[in-house]
Amino acid sequence: MERFTRFLKVPNVVARHDPVVQPIYQSSIFRMPDHQVAAATEEAVHPTSYYTRWGNPTVSYLENQLSTLLGCNATLVFPSGMSAITTTLLALVSPGERILASRALYGDTTRFLVEELGRFGIEVDFFDPSRPQHLPELLARGAKVVYFESISNPELRVADFDAIRSACESREVLTVCDCTFSPPGVLGEKVRAADLVIHSLTKYMSGHYTVFGGSVSGWQALIDRIWHKQALYGACIDPQAAWQISQGLKTLELRIARQNATAQLLAQRLASHRHVEQVFYPPLDPRPEVASLAQKYLTGGGAVITAALKGGRAAAVRLIENTEVFGLSVSLGGITSCAEHAQSMSHSMLGAMDASTLSDASVSVPADNLVRLSVGVEDPGDLLRDLTSALELSGMPVATRAVAGEFVKG
Template identity: 35%
Template sequence: MDSYLALETLLTHADADADDPAVAPTIHQSVNYSAASAEDFDALNSDVNPARYYRRYGNPTQARLERIVAAAEGAEAALATASGMGATTTTLLTFVSQGDHVVAQRSMYGGTLSLLRDIAPRFGIEVTFVDQTDTAAFEQAIKPNTKMIMLETPSNPLLQLTDMAAVTALARTHGILTFADNTIATPVNQKPLDQGVDLVMHSVTKAISGHADVQAGIVVGSKELIDRIWKTHTMAGSIVSPFDAWLAVRGLRTLSMRMERQNRCAQALADYLVTHPAVRSVNYPGLTEHPQHDLAKRQMSGFGGVLSFELSGGETAAEQLISALRLPVRASSLGGTRSTLVRPAAMWSNELTEEQLEEAGVAGGLIRFAVGLEHEDDLINDLRQGLSVTGAVG
């Protein structure tokens, strides 16, 4: 697909299939495909990432999803998986082995932190966690056996940023692979490959699908790197279902429009909360008060649909607010049509200990608010009445 086309056009046309005249994508549910001859069968079996051999190896509906996300991120290739953690784990297993070292951020998605803290060391993989806001900390953490630097920017749930251009330049001088989670920003707001990142991952479950009805992940990058991940992927078995892939393709058609609205709504909520007397702090890169606002303006075109904040009343006030709100639902995940909010400390309590949560900067009273498609005025009015329960009216 021509790279000069706008993102909105790529999301609509990047999966065009000359062999399939259907306007709506076809769901290829079959597990395997027949071959007319021994030669045809050998050809199917020998192709890298074949879409018509066996579903664990690939699927035509999955291939549509991969083409669209690769085009949206400006990548050569993509590989869809059964979940975001499937994409992260398979990538880690591909490029890191026993005796290797990984540098990662302290502020990251709880599942990724649990993978790096609890599982990677069991396989002899050493991990050093650093403050992502300090580029020098990445440099100081590098060792002769460092094979990967893992990034997530903005981070979940603190909305901290990593200077991707600076960190990737550092990584290149040492021959280290960089891997970034772009789930919160989406390719609408940020393209890490343009900042020098080697591999970019999304939890397709979130904004890419956008309707809270898909479980999938994806990793994009050069064809050479994606082919290497695919070989691990076929053995690890984190295979996206054709129906989930089809739903994700459907969601991608409206990603730009949804993110434009969620960017605007999250900014309005952050602007309201930052002036409220009951609010201790607000984390959102679109705020001029955010310590990395200038970096956000430099490497992002929009600031995303997720914010987090703490109330002066701590965990008790946070629970009071969550219970008092009428529009957003208390639920995990983000990027859907309906706003969700949650205390990350409660959500990740089965993955991280209290000490690990504290080290990651996740306070017990922190609230993560992922805006949906409601009107911002309605959400602000709901916050106003909810915050009045905590004893302060703004």
């Protein structure tokens, strides 16, 4: 046998003892022992070592971690949160059927529901998950799926899980909840959010702003159904990314505890600041219905605070441009703090949509004075001083801001 051929055929090295950390199986294919096994695996659902678009041992390990953490039968992992959302919904709903969705969602989720699903002949109606008293009436129109977020983005309204489940179970309607804003440590352990729970693993779960990922968890039969679409659409995560998320998950409890405590402290201080019109943070929310639902379903407030500033958009932009510890970034849930102007950043895609369509659907568009803050694990005192300094600058006339900025930051 020629040397280069022998080189390509060098056997894999397998650890003699169990590794402490799940190895990365960075392989797109796996060698089958015989044709019978190969043919059987070709017909299997979600095999872990046949073709990585269908499954991979490193990916399966992450899926098992998530199922254990979330108390679910099974999980699928995707290359992004949006991939998890779109694939799940397309697997559950067919042309001519109807979805009921929250009117306050992440911007691209709303855009997918309003623009893309219409192309497939799927109709979408909207409701308020924090006030689902009209849900039975809407369900009477024949909805197949109810889709909502556990905590709305960016105004942080908590969904009434029990009321939604009660209305849907009586009509055998599937519920799908995006729980990105309420990972374990925020949502109560005994809360049953929905039949299927989605997470953007890019956020809290991985926690370090180094990787993209998404997941859907729930009953095995539903997950198997979604897997067929995932494999067909090619919505598979790379094993390296799955491994990174897997490592991030191991510190989730520690990170969430720190972020909950710091965010609550900052929310309390912001609520009394003279340049702040209103603070949205579930456990401290001035809206009684939100605070009541937060007390019922949440064990922590999470790392996200949304503040409505006096002075409108100009004040909001001045705030996010004058922070030093809070970076001007669009994401959330990681170890470093960041701030954004919700209307023009995370929800900017709503501005590109037809205004009358959004109005007819009663879709919620963020106000122009909203700043969304994601609290990391930095020193709470440093974060508070950073926000206080930036807030002082946000409320100053333009002519005096530069001089004041030199004084504050010097």
